[in-house]
Amino acid sequence: MNDQASQPFSRTHCEKPKDCARTARSARRLLGYVFLLAALTFLSGVQPAAIGAASAQPASAPLAGADLAPALALLGTDSYGDTDAALGRLAVSTNTRAADIVEAIRDGRLLFDPQSKAVFLRMPDGAVTDAATGAAVGAPPAGLRPVRVNNRVRRAIDAAAGALALLSPDNQKRLAAAAAVFKSRDVSALPILDAALAKEGDPKVKTALEQARAAIIVASQSVSEPERVSAARLIAARGDQDALAILSSLPPNSPDAVKAAAADGIEAINRSLAMWAVAQNVWYGLSLGSVLLLAAIGLAITFGVMGVINMAHGEMVMLGAYTTYVVQEIIRTSAPFLFGWSLAIALPLAFLFTAIVGIIIERTVIRFLYGRPLETLLATWGISLILQQAVRSVFGPTNKEVGAPSWMSGAFDIGQMSITYNRLWIIVFSLLVFFALLLVLKRTALGLYVRAVTQNRRMAGAMGIRTGRIDALTFGLGSGIAGIAGVALSQIDNVSPNLGQGYIIDSFMVVVFGGVGNLWGTLVAAFGLGVANKLLEPFAGAVLGKILILVLIILFIQKRPRGLFALKGRAVEA
Amino acid sequence: MRGLGIIDRKGAVFLAIVLGAAVLVPASNLGLAETNPLHVSDYLVPLLGKYVCYALLAVAVDLVWGYCGVLSLGHGAFFALGGYAMGMYLMRQIGPRGVYGNPVLPDFMVFLNYKELPWFWWGFDVFPFALLMVFLVPGALAFLFGWFAFRSRVTGVYLSIITQAMTFALMLAFFRNDMGFGGNNGLTDFKDILGFSISADGTRTALFAASALALAGGYLVCRALVTSKYGKVLVAVRDAESRTRFLGYRVENYKLLCWVVSAMLAGLAGALYVPQVGIINPGEFAPANSIEMVIWVAVGGRGTLVGAALGALIVNAGKTWFTGMLPEAWLFALGALFVLVTLFLPRGVLGLWASLTEGRRKTTAPAPPAMPAAKPAE
Numbered sequence: 001m002n003d004q005a006s007q008p009f010s011r012t013h014c015e016k017p018k019d020c021a022r023t024a025r026s027a028r029r030l031l032g033y034v035f036l037l038a039a040l041t042f043l044s045g046v047q048p049a050a051i052g053a054a055s056a057q058p059a060s061a062p063l064a065g066a067d068l069a070p071a072l073a074l075l076g077t078d079s080y081g082d083t084d085a086a087l088g089r090l091a092v093s094t095n096t097r098a099a100d101i102v103e104a105i106r107d108g109r110l111l112f113d114p115q116s117k118a119v120f121l122r123m124p125d126g127a128v129t130d131a132a133t134g135a136a137v138g139a140p141p142a143g144l145r146p147v148r149v150n151n152r153v154r155r156a157i158d159a160a161a162g163a164l165a166l167l168s169p170d171n172q173k174r175l176a177a178a179a180a181v182f183k184s185r186d187v188s189a190l191p192i193l194d195a196a197l198a199k200e201g202d203p204k205v206k207t208a209l210e211q212a213r214a215a216i217i218v219a220s221q222s223v224s225e226p227e228r229v230s231a232a233r234l235i236a237a238r239g240d241q242d243a244l245a246i247l248s249s250l251p252p253n254s255p256d257a258v259k260a261a262a263a264d265g266i267e268a269i270n271r272s273l274a275m276w277a278v279a280q281n282v283w284y285g286l287s288l289g290s291v292l293l294l295a296a297i298g299l300a301i302t303f304g305v306m307g308v309i310n311m312a313h314g315e316m317v318m319l320g321a322y323t324t325y326v327v328q329e330i331i332r333t334s335a336p337f338l339f340g341w342s343l344a345i346a347l348p349l350a351f352l353f354t355a356i357v358g359i360i361i362e363r364t365v366i367r368f369l370y371g372r373p374l375e376t377l378l379a380t381w382g383i384s385l386i387l388q389q390a391v392r393s394v395f396g397p398t399n400k401e402v403g404a405p406s407w408m409s410g411a412f413d414i415g416q417m418s419i420t421y422n423r424l425w426i427i428v429f430s431l432l433v434f435f436a437l438l439l440v441l442k443r444t445a446l447g448l449y450v451r452a453v454t455q456n457r458r459m460a461g462a463m464g465i466r467t468g469r470i471d472a473l474t475f476g477l478g479s480g481i482a483g484i485a486g487v488a489l490s491q492i493d494n495v496s497p498n499l500g501q502g503y504i505i506d507s508f509m510v511v512v513f514g515g516v517g518n519l520w521g522t523l524v525a526a527f528g529l530g531v532a533n534k535l536l537e538p539f540a541g542a543v544l545g546k547i548l549i550l551v552l553i554i555l556f557i558q559k560r561p562r563g564l565f566a567l568k569g570r571a572v573e574a
Numbered sequence: 575m576r577g578l579g580i581i582d583r584k585g586a587v588f589l590a591i592v593l594g595a596a597v598l599v600p601a602s603n604l605g606l607a608e609t610n611p612l613h614v615s616d617y618l619v620p621l622l623g624k625y626v627c628y629a630l631l632a633v634a635v636d637l638v639w640g641y642c643g644v645l646s647l648g649h650g651a652f653f654a655l656g657g658y659a660m661g662m663y664l665m666r667q668i669g670p671r672g673v674y675g676n677p678v679l680p681d682f683m684v685f686l687n688y689k690e691l692p693w694f695w696w697g698f699d700v701f702p703f704a705l706l707m708v709f710l711v712p713g714a715l716a717f718l719f720g721w722f723a724f725r726s727r728v729t730g731v732y733l734s735i736i737t738q739a740m741t742f743a744l745m746l747a748f749f750r751n752d753m754g755f756g757g758n759n760g761l762t763d764f765k766d767i768l769g770f771s772i773s774a775d776g777t778r779t780a781l782f783a784a785s786a787l788a789l790a791g792g793y794l795v796c797r798a799l800v801t802s803k804y805g806k807v808l809v810a811v812r813d814a815e816s817r818t819r820f821l822g823y824r825v826e827n828y829k830l831l832c833w834v835v836s837a838m839l840a841g842l843a844g845a846l847y848v849p850q851v852g853i854i855n856p857g858e859f860a861p862a863n864s865i866e867m868v869i870w871v872a873v874g875g876r877g878t879l880v881g882a883a884l885g886a887l888i889v890n891a892g893k894t895w896f897t898g899m900l901p902e903a904w905l906f907a908l909g910a911l912f913v914l915v916t917l918f919l920p921r922g923v924l925g926l927w928a929s930l931t932e933g934r935r936k937t938t939a940p941a942p943p944a945m946p947a948a949k950p951a952e
Contacts, residue, residue, distance in 0.1 A: 309731055311865075368917055373731050374645045375916045378872060381865050382912020389905035505742050505861060508735050543746050550743035554719075554736045558726040 068095050068132050075101075075110065075131075075147055076117035083147060084156045091160035092167070092195060097134055099164045104131075106157045111144040120144060163192035166209070171202050178208035182215050182242065190216050211238060215246050218258065228254070229261045236265025239272050240416060276416035281534045287423040289530025290430035291492070293523060294485035295503040296510035297434055300522040301478030302358075304511050305441075305454050308366055308475065309377040312384040313507060314500025315391075316354045316479045320486020321495045322391060323350040325400045340405045343487060350483040357387075358479025359472045367471060384500070392497040400495040408491060426488050437481060438519055450474045454517075509553050515563025525564060529553075580794070580801045584924075588880045589790055595622075596786035600779035616775060620850045623782040625890050627847040629883035630789045632870040634839035637796045639868065640877030641805065642832045643812030645730075648737030649840050650864035651744050652712035654854065656841025658748075659711055661761035661854040662695060663704035664772070668765045681763070682756045692754045701768060708845040709838045716837030717830070724826035724833070729815065738861050745859030760855025767849050778850070785846045789883065792839045796879050799835065808832055869908075872915050875922025885922060 071093065074086035083105070090098045104110040104121050110131065111120045119131040120140060128140040149157070165177035166189075174196070181189045193213045200206040214231035217223045223231075235243045247262040247269070254262075295317060302310040327346040331338045338345070361383055369376045404422060411420040441447035452460040453470045461467045486499075493499060510529060514521030529549060536545035560566065581589065599614050599622060606613040614622070631653050638644045670677040674684040678691055697703040719740060723733060751757035770777040799805055810818045811825050819825045848854045857863075866889075874885025889911065896904035919926055 309734075365913055365917065374734065375920070377645070377731075377734065378865075378869060379913045379916040382869075382909040382916075385905045385909035385912065389902070389909070392905075393902060501862070505738060509739060512732060512735050543750055547743045547746050550739045550746075554739055554743075555722070557728055557732060557736050558722045561726055561728045561732055 068093060068097060068101070071098075071101075072119045072131055073117070075105075076112045076119050078112055078114075078145070078147055080148070080150050080153055083149070083153050087153070087156040087160045091163040091192065093164075096169075097132075099161070099168070100134075101131060102157055102160045102164060105147055105149060105153070106161070108146045108149070110147045111140075112147055113141045113144055115143070116141065119147075159188055159192075162186075162189055163196075166192050166196040167199075171205055174200075174202075174205045175208050178205065178212045181212040182208070185215050185219065185246070187216055187220065210234060218246065218262070219249075219251055219254070221251075221253075225255045225257055228258045232258055232261035232265055236261075236268055239269050241273070244269050244273070273416060277538075278535075279415075280417040281538065282531055283417060283419065283423075285531030285534035286427055286527060287530070288534055289527035290423075290427040291489065292506055292510050292530050293430045293434060293526035294426070294488055295482075296507040296514075296522055296526055297430075297437060297519075298478045298480075298482030298485060299507045299511050300514075300519055301437070301481065302475055303508070304516045304518065304522065305450065306471070306474055306478070307373060307454070307516075308370075309373050309380065310478070311377055311381040311504060312361065312387060313380075313478075313482055314502070314504035315384045315387040316358060316482035316500070317486040317489060317503055318391065318495075318497065318500035319354050319357060319387065320350040320483030321402070321490035321493075321499055322395065322400070322486075323353050323483065324487045324490045325395075325402050325495055328403055339403070340407070342403075343405060343408075343491075346487050347484050350487045351480040354483025354486070355476040355480030358482075359476040361479075362472045362475035366475065367468065370471075384504075388497045388500070395497070397497060402490040402495050404491055422491050426492065429488050433481060433484065434519070434523055437477075440477070441519070446470075446473060446477075450477075509550070512557065512563055513553055515565035518563070518565040521563055521565035580797045584878070584880050585793070585797060588793065588883065592626075592786050592790045592793075592883075595626075596783045596790070599786075600783050603779050604775060616778070619775075619778050619782050621894065623778070623785050623850040624847060625887050626782065626785040626789050627843045627850070628867075628870065628886040628890050630785070630792045630843040630846070631840050631867060632874065632882035632886035633789070633792050633796055633879050634836040634843065635867050636871045636874075636876060636879055636882035637799070637839070638833055638836045639871060640879070640882070641800050641808050641812060642829055643815070644829065644833065645734045645868065646737045646833075646836075647734045647861060647864045647868070648741040649836070649867055650861070651737075651741035651859055652716060652837040652840035653844040653847070653867075654744070654748075654856075654858035655712045655715065656708045656844030657848040657854040657858060658755060658761065658844075659698075659704055659707040659841070660845035660848045661764075662698040662707075662755075663701060664764040664767060664849060665761050666695070666699035667767065668763065671765055672763070680756070680761070682759065683754070686751060688754075694754065705845075708841050712837040712841030712844075713834050716834045720830045720833040724829045727826075738864065741859050741864055742861050745856050745861075748856035748859060756855075758856060760853055760857075761848075762853040762855075764849065764852055772849055772852070781846065781850050785850070788842055788846055792842065793879055793883070795835065795839070799832070800879070804828065804831070866908075869912050869915070871922075873911060873919075873922055875924030878922070878924050881922050881924035884924065888923065 068090075071086040071089040074082040074089070087102065087105070090102055101110060101121065107124075109122045109124070111122055111128070112118065113120070118141070120137060121129050121131045121134075123129060128137050128144075129135060130137055162177060162181065165173050166181070168174055168177070178193075178196075181193060190213065193209060193216070197206065197209045197213065200209055211234060214234040218228050218231040218235060220228070232247065235246055237243075244266060247265045250259065250262050295314075298316065299310060299313045302308050302313060324343065324346040327349060328339070328342045331342050331345070361380075365379050365383065366376060369379060408422045408425055411418050413419070441450060449460070449465050449470045450473075452463070452465055453467050453474075457467055460470075489499070489503075493502075510525045511522055513529065514523070514525030532552075533545055533549050536548055539545075540548055557563075599619065602610075602612055602614045603616070603619050608615070631649065634652075635646060635649050638646055638649075665680040668680065672681040672684075674681055676684050679688055683691070698707070719737075723736065728736065747753055748755050748760075749758050755761070764772050766772050767777065767781075770780075800808065807818065807823055807828050810821075811823075811828055815825055844854075844858070867886075870886040870889050871882040872885065873889055874883065875881025889908075892907065892911075893904060896907055915922065921928070
């Protein structure tokens with residue numbers, strides 16, 4: 001793998017110094033052709049004085065010179081041939097006004113005085129300026145006429161505009177122009193490209209320019225075979241979809257060596273794209289896993305640790321999401337500057353609110369049903385119906401809009417995969433919640449009591465632990481965690497009264513699959529199921545993939561009825 | 575003696591009511607004038623028929639939950655599969671009268687560019703075959719599922735959760751268009767059954783009578799099972815599974831028989847349900863439906879069979895009334911029912927009634943099967 005990865009990399013730059021030198025030489029040669037061409041066009045023109053001006057210019061002079069005068073002199077004649085020639089000069093001008101002038105010709109804003117042949121530029125706001133200096137002209141001469149354009153001139157305008165961008169002093173502009181050429185593969189851009197390459201200093205832009213040039217010459221009949229082969233390699237090194245498109249659309253009459261190089265390149269690109277696709281799916285899987293973990297982690301307490309089959313768990317998640325909504329509504333109306341902090345404010349509130357709801361449920365219903373797990377299931381299902389309908393009655397049945405703070409929106413790329421910030425933060429958040437919970441259970445007095453009560457209720461009671469209080473607090477903890485899961489899930493899901501129902505089955509699957517009473521099992525199960533689900537999706541489709549996962553879980557439970565990481569010893573009997 | 579032994583006093587009353595309804599409701603609907611106060615309206619007949627199907631389903635759930643201790647959260651799947659088998663028969667009966675007029679392919683298949691009938695639709699134009707499938711498909715699924723689950727000794731909550739996963743997976747599968755079952759629209763637009771128009775009064779009353787007879791028959795089958803020696807072992811499995819196993823009984827086989835019979839009864843209920851409501855769609859597989867079935871049984875009284883049927887009637891009549899009068903309040907009422915019944919009526923309405931009459935008469939009549947207060951340690 002290392003081999004494949006590093007090899008294309010080295011190809012992005014000239015393979016040998018000799019190659020670089022050759023590229024530079026041919027660039028200069030091609031540049032010569034451009035000027036020959038320009039001169040020829042211009043010989044067909046009518047102004048002898050202008051011929052002198054143009055031929056007096058050495059081939060490379062306009063690159064360095066900032067003088068626009070010869071081009072402007074040509075423009076002043078208002079002949080199509082001269083305009084074309086002038087555009088050829090402007091295209092290679094380093095004068096910062098060249099781009100403005102080209103644009104003005106396109107828009108019909110370049111004016112000339114038929115008497116004096118002086119050229120003026122009318123700004124978009126109507127002010128007339130001197131074309132050469134940009135200085136405002138107080139009293140423009142009467143009878144100004146716009147420089148006319150025809151189709152030939154329009155083509156020249158486009159070429160000049162592209163070329164000016166390629167030669168622009170701004171790195172970003174050059175990069176964008178190179179990418180545009182790479183996409184358009186316009187043969188006429190080749191000379192400019194060579195000119196730009198010859199003076200390019202920035203390695204990143206240089207690579208882009210080389211790739212753009214390669215994209216043109218790989219399909220060109222007039223370039224030597226080895227050059228085309230190396231161009232094919234250069235493109236293959238890009239390794240993305242665009243490169244794939246270029247390599248697979250070579251003209252059918254290309255030499256075999258070029259075809260072979262392209263085929264190699266296509267294979268390498270496909271290989272790397274397939275790897276990136278797997279990586280992207282794994283990422284989606286981790287993201288799904290984090291959602292599952294968030295949804296299941298509270299259940300791992302109420303169901304896993306306490307043994308309460310809490311069908312109202314999903315509704316705790318929903319309540320957490322609605323808490324976020326209410327917090328955001330209050331912030332919007334009374335303190336908009338706090339919006340960036342809305343999630344941070346909602347977190348503790350959601351935890352408190354759902355924990356209190358959970359404690360109320362535990363004290364009024366569940367505590368009478370300990371030891372009767374199936375009855376708990378029915379009672380909590382009833383509670384979930386009541387909570388759903390209550391939320392529906394208060395907030396209405398429609399989805400509520402929960403906004404995302406700026407730090408949670410947007411995305412960035414790693415190689416060929418794209419990563420959105422909200423998914424990234426949710427993964428981080430789910431892990432934080434998980435480890436915080438682990439810490440509470442293993443390192444605090446409350447955690448010690450919880451474990452004592454669940455392992456041996458009577459003995460814990462005999463040791464002076466108030467078991468009823470611990471039950472209520474544990475259930476409150478599990479519910480509170482479901483609530484903060486709701487805060488996170490409000491960012492990626494519709495906040496509606498049905499929000500919780502979508503998660504309840506998945507959450508139970510995760511807890512049962514991981515092994516009841518085992519937090520680490522829940523972690524492994526959540527990410528395992530998430531990744532497995534997303535890796536199955538490309539082959540089976542989203543729905544079938546999910547069905548397959550469910551069937552696999554059913555079969556798995558046959559094999560290991562107590563989950564991945566089953567508790568051993570006496571705890572099993574309880 | 576054995577023949578009479580399976581029907582106790584409660585059962586006799588129940589059968590009398592059900593069979594009486596099977597005769598009286600059609601007679602009243604067809605024979606009495608609409609102005610007569612005893613006339614059962616055309617609206618009420620299919621509604622009552624629906625309740626009777628639910629009652630049969632509840633009896634099936636009670637057989638596994640009340641007597642075998644298996645809380646199934648997936649009986650809706652068996653019910654829906656039976657319904658789909660019947661729906662497929664009814665679809666084939668439409669023939670060339672569909673919107674697209676294709677004599678073989680149902681409308682949705684024409685719409686989805688099917689060229690020929692998928693193999694699993696073969697034979698569904700023949701009623702006896704379809705009827706066989708009503709029992710065989712849910713039965714086969716239950717057998718397969720139970721065979722694996724009971725052998726691996728998946729019990730209690732775990733079993734409940736995987737039955738829920740089963741019906742959830744089936745729901746997702748039936749929502750797919752390429753499954754060949756009509757996707758999320760399901761099967762509908764039925765025209766006739768056995769040559770009779772499905773919307774005719776005569777057919778509707780006949781369907782009601784058939785449902786009532788099926789309920790009576792289903793009750794008798796379950797009753798025969800639970801009063802036999804087999805039934806005693808079943809209750810033993812419910813109350814102390816490990817102990818029963820140590821006594822030498824093959825617990826998994828006892829459970830499996832009960833489970834398969836229950837699934838078949840659920841399938842029959844679904845098959846009778848579909849022609850009366852006129853549609854079957856994947857929504858029937860929704861896990862929430864299966865959980866609701868369990869509450870019918872709990873409301874009526876678990877482990878009584880009669881109570882299950884009664885519970886189905888009470889809850890569904892309540893649902894019809896509430897959704898008509900106070901649609902907002904229905905979920906509150908249903909939720910409260912779940913909570914209150916589990917908290918205060920562990921033996922359901924029937925148990926409440928029994929304890930009231932017991933208290934008054936102070937007789938030593940045998941109490942209905944007691945609820946296991948807690949699951950004994952295995």
